[in-house]
Amino acid sequence: MMNSKKRKRTGFLLILPLLILFLGLTIYPLIYMIYMSFHQYSLASWEEPRFIGWENYREILRDRTASSSVSFTLFLLFTAVPLEILLGIGIAFLIRDVWGERALRSSLIIPMTIPPVVAGIAWKMLYNYEFGPINYFISLFGLPKVSWLGSQFFARLGVLLIDVWQWTPFIFLVIYAGLQSIPRDVVEASLVDGASGWSAMRYIELPLLRPLIWVTLIIRVIDVLKLFDIVYMVTFGGPGSATHSYSFYIYKVGISFGWDVGYASALSVILLLVVTILTNLLIRFLRLSETLGL
Amino acid sequence: MKWLTKTIKFILIGMVIFFFLFPVYWLVTTAFKRSEDWFTWPPSFFPQHWTLGNFLGLEGGFFGSVTTAISTITPYLINSIVIALSVALISTIIAALAAYAISRFKVGGMGFVSWIISIRMLPPIAAALPLYVIFSHLHLVDTWWALILSHLIFTTPFSTWILITFFNEIPQELDEAAFVDGANIGQTFWHITLPLSAPGLASVSTLAFIQSWGEFLMALVLTTSKNAQTLPIYLGRFITGWRIAWGPLAAAGLVTMLPVVVFSLLMQRYLLQGLTFGAVKG
Numbered sequence: 167m168m169n170s171k172k173r174k175r176t177g178f179l180l181i182l183p184l185l186i187l188f189l190g191l192t193i194y195p196l197i198y199m200i201y202m203s204f205h206q207y208s209l210a211s212w213e214e215p216r217f218i219g220w221e222n223y224r225e226i227l228r229d230r231t232a233s234s235s236v237s238f239t240l241f242l243l244f245t246a247v248p249l250e251i252l253l254g255i256g257i258a259f260l261i262r263d264v265w266g267e268r269a270l271r272s273s274l275i276i277p278m279t280i281p282p283v284v285a286g287i288a289w290k291m292l293y294n295y296e297f298g299p300i301n302y303f304i305s306l307f308g309l310p311k312v313s314w315l316g317s318q319f320f321a322r323l324g325v326l327l328i329d330v331w332q333w334t335p336f337i338f339l340v341i342y343a344g345l346q347s348i349p350r351d352v353v354e355a356s357l358v359d360g361a362s363g364w365s366a367m368r369y370i371e372l373p374l375l376r377p378l379i380w381v382t383l384i385i386r387v388i389d390v391l392k393l394f395d396i397v398y399m400v401t402f403g404g405p406g407s408a409t410h411s412y413s414f415y416i417y418k419v420g421i422s423f424g425w426d427v428g429y430a431s432a433l434s435v436i437l438l439l440v441v442t443i444l445t446n447l448l449i450r451f452l453r454l455s456e457t458l459g460l
Numbered sequence: 461m462k463w464l465t466k467t468i469k470f471i472l473i474g475m476v477i478f479f480f481l482f483p484v485y486w487l488v489t490t491a492f493k494r495s496e497d498w499f500t501w502p503p504s505f506f507p508q509h510w511t512l513g514n515f516l517g518l519e520g521g522f523f524g525s526v527t528t529a530i531s532t533i534t535p536y537l538i539n540s541i542v543i544a545l546s547v548a549l550i551s552t553i554i555a556a557l558a559a560y561a562i563s564r565f566k567v568g569g570m571g572f573v574s575w576i577i578s579i580r581m582l583p584p585i586a587a588a589l590p591l592y593v594i595f596s597h598l599h600l601v602d603t604w605w606a607l608i609l610s611h612l613i614f615t616t617p618f619s620t621w622i623l624i625t626f627f628n629e630i631p632q633e634l635d636e637a638a639f640v641d642g643a644n645i646g647q648t649f650w651h652i653t654l655p656l657s658a659p660g661l662a663s664v665s666t667l668a669f670i671q672s673w674g675e676f677l678m679a680l681v682l683t684t685s686k687n688a689q690t691l692p693i694y695l696g697r698f699i700t701g702w703r704i705a706w707g708p709l710a711a712a713g714l715v716t717m718l719p720v721v722v723f724s725l726l727m728q729r730y731l732l733q734g735l736t737f738g739a740v741k742g
Contacts, residue, residue, distance in 0.1 A: 191612070283713075
C-alpha cells in the first residue's frame with residue numbers, strides 16, 4: 167500500500183488540472199469584477215478605470231430599470247416557481263402506475279432538454295399576434311386576439327408560461343424518481359391498515375419527498391436568477407423594460423448597450439452574493455457527506 | 461365512481477401531454493411547411509403538403525433574411541461541432557482525474573466539493589463580462605478557444621459530480637488488489653477503474669457535448685463573427701424583423717435541437733444525477 171504522504175501528493179496532482187482551470191476562469195474574473203464594481207469604467211470610452219467607492223452600488227438603488235428587473239424576477243419567483251413545483255408533483259402522482267408510464271415520462275421531459283434558444287423560436291411562433299396558434303385557440307372561445315408580446319402584462323405572463331413549460335418537467339422528473347425510491351411495502355402497509363390512497367400520499371409519501379422538494383426549489387430559484395436565453399429570444403426584455411430579467415439587465419448594461427463594466431460589475435456582485443447564499447443553503451439540503459461518503 | 465376517477469385521470473393526462481408537447485409539434489411541423497403555409501388563418505395544424513425545402517434553402521427566398529441553405533449554415537455547424545467535441549473531451553479528462561482523486565483519496569473533502577457546486581451554480585452573465593475583458597487581452601475573443609474555455613466552467617463541475625458517484629460505486633477492493641499485485645496508481649486507474657467506468661465516461665462526455673452545443677450566452681458575448689459563432693447564435697440573429705421566415709428558422713432549430721433531445725433522453729439517469737448533485741439516483 168502507499169503511504170499517506172504519497173497518496174496525498176498523487177491526489178493533489180490529479181485535481182491540479184481542475185484547480186488551474188477554475189482558478190484561472192473563475193477566481194480571477196471574480197476578483198476583477200469586485201475590483202471594477204468600485205470603479206467607473208466603460209469599454210466604450212478610452213478612459214482608465216477611476217475609483218468611485220460605493221457610487222455604483224448607490225446607483226442601483228436609484229435606477230428605475232434595475233428595480234423593474236428585480237420586480238420581474240420576483241414576479242417569476244413567486245408565480246412560476248411555486249406553479250412548477252405544484253404541477254411537477256401533481257403530474258408525478260398522476261402518471262405513475264398508468265399504462266405506458268415510461269413512454270409518458272420520456273415525452274414529458276422533452277421541453278427541459280430542448281436548448282432554450284430553440285424553445286424561444288417555438289414559443290415566438292405560438293405567440294404570434296396575427297397567425298399564432300394560441301390566439302387561434304383563444305378565438306375559438308369567441309375571445310379577441312391577445313397581443314402577447316406587445317403589452318406589459320401579457321409579455322410577463324408569456325415568459326412565465328414558457329418557464330413553466332420548460333421547467334415543470336424537471337420537477338416532475340425529480341419527484342417521480344423520488345417516488346420510485348420510496349419502498350413499496352411502507353405504502354402498502356399503510357393501505358392494509360386502512361389508510362386511503364389519498365392519505366398515504368399526504369402523510370407518508372409527501373413527507374418523505376420533502377428534502378427533494380427543497381433541493382429542486384432552491385435550484386429553480388437560482389435558475390430564475392440566471393434566466394436569460396428565453397427573454398433574449400422571445401421578448402428581448404420588452405415591451406419597455408417589462409420583461410428584463412436580472413441577468414438580461416446586466417447583459418444590457420454591460421454588453422449590448424453601454425459596455426459599462428463598472429456598473430454591470432456592481433449588479434453582478436449583488437447577484438453573486440444572492441446566489442452564493444442560496445448555494446450554501448442547497449449544499450446543506452443535499453447532505454453531501456451521505457451521498458458522497460466524505 | 462371508479463370509472464369517473466379514471467376518466468378524469470385520462471382527461472388530465474391528455475391535457476398535460478398537449479401542453480408540454482404542442483410547442484414541439486408546432487416547431488417540427490413548421491420545419492416541413494411550404495412558405496404559403498407559414499402565415500395562414502386559421503393556422504395550418506396539419507399541413508397538406510410537406511417539403512424539405514426549408515432545410516435545403518429552397519423555400520421563402522423572397523424573405524432574403526434567413527436561409528438554411530447548407531452553404532450558409534455550414535460554418536456555424538462546424539464551429540458548434542468542433543467546440544462541443546473539444547469541450548466534451550477536455551472536460552471529461554479533467555473531471556475524471558479530479559473525481560478519482562476525490563473518490564479514492566478524499567482530496568479536499570467537503571470544502572472542495574462545495575466549491576465545485578458553487579461554480580456549477582455560478583450565473584453565466586456574471587462570468588461573461590470579466591471573461592470578455594480577459595480574453596480580449598489574450599486575443600482569444602471570437603476564437604474557438606474562448607468558447608471551449610468558457611463552456612468548461614460549467615461542464616466540468618457537472619461531469620466531476622457524476623463521476624464521483626460513479627467511482628464510488630466501483631469497489632475499492634479492486635484497486636487494493638491491484639496495488640498488492642504491484643501496480644502503481646497510474647496502472648490501476650488505467651487498467652481497473654477506467655474500463656469499469658466506461659459507461660460513466662461515455663455519459664458525461666455526451667452530456668458535456670450537449671451542454672456546450674446548446675449554450676447561448678457565452679457564445680453571444682465572446683464571439684463576433686462566423687469564425688467562432690455557433691448554431692444557437694445563428695438562430696438568435698434571425699429572430700428579429702416583422703415577418704420572420706418561420707420555415708427555415710424552425711428547420712435550423714430542429715437541426716440544433718435534435719442531437720440534444722435524443723442524447724438527453726438516452727442519458728436521462730445521469731442527466732438527473734448531474735442536475736440535482738446526486739440528490740436523486742434516477
